[in-house]
Amino acid sequence: MSLIVVSQVLLWITVAVLGVLVAALARQVGVLHERIAPAGALTLHQGVKVGDAAPEMHVKSLGGDAVVVGGARGRSQLIFFLSPDCPICKTLLPVFKSAAAAERGWLDAILASDGDEAAHRRLMMAEGLAGFPYVLSEDLGRRFGVSKLPYAVLIGEDGKIASLGLVNTREHLESLFEAKERGVASLQDFLAKR
Incomplete structure (x- = not known):
């Protein structure tokens, strides 16, 4: 076998492995996206709380x-x-x-x-x-x-x-x-x- 044929085979194997890795990574990103809840406004530690009468x-x-x-x-x-x-x-x-x-x-x-x-x-x-x-x-x-x-x-x-x-x-x-x-x-x- 010539060197060009071997390099082409190795190149296609590498492309196939990368394709599988990208698909696995995309699946994992999708799973993480489903697990992340929507983040609302960040409530800091302050003197007033929800339910308190607002200072007039x-x-x-x-x-x-x-x-x-x-x-x-x-x-x-x-x-x-x-x-x-x-x-x-x-x-x-x-x-x-x-x-x-x-x-x-x-x-x-x-x-x-x-x-x-x-x-x-x-x-x-x-x-x-x-x-x-x-x-x-x-x-x-x-x-x-x-x-x-x-x-x-x-x-x-x-x-x-x-x-x-x-x-x-x-x-x-x-x-x-x-x-x-x-x-x-x-x-x-x-x-x-x-």
Whole structure:
């Protein structure tokens, strides 16, 4: 047998072995994908918990309007904590706007932060956020135990915290609505009870 024939046979054997390995790897990825549960918003150790009465606060928005956060009001409130220098916050703003528009029948959406007012005004103009109450209050973030951004709190119609957590993706933000709908603190709690 010539050297070319031997090299061709070895090459085809190698290709066949690689094909089997790729198929096995693809199967294993599929198995892992089925085992991974959807991850909701990460609930950090904070002073307030789901089911607690939300701290009621009267604050002013950047537009000068009075905004009441918390309290029983017949509508839910979504408070989205952000920062002008947080890149993840900026990528989530279209998601926040979309969710607020889709859920406007039962939900009031509020943007909250603290810091330099001029920077927040620039962010508000650049991202088209003039339609939302935008509150600058360090005390508001402290009362809700916000330690990392972006963070969101969903307050139910009864004034109690329905869900809250660190939100890094669309799925995290939507998991707050899902947790409220299912009456659980988080999707992780729901999956643990199953």
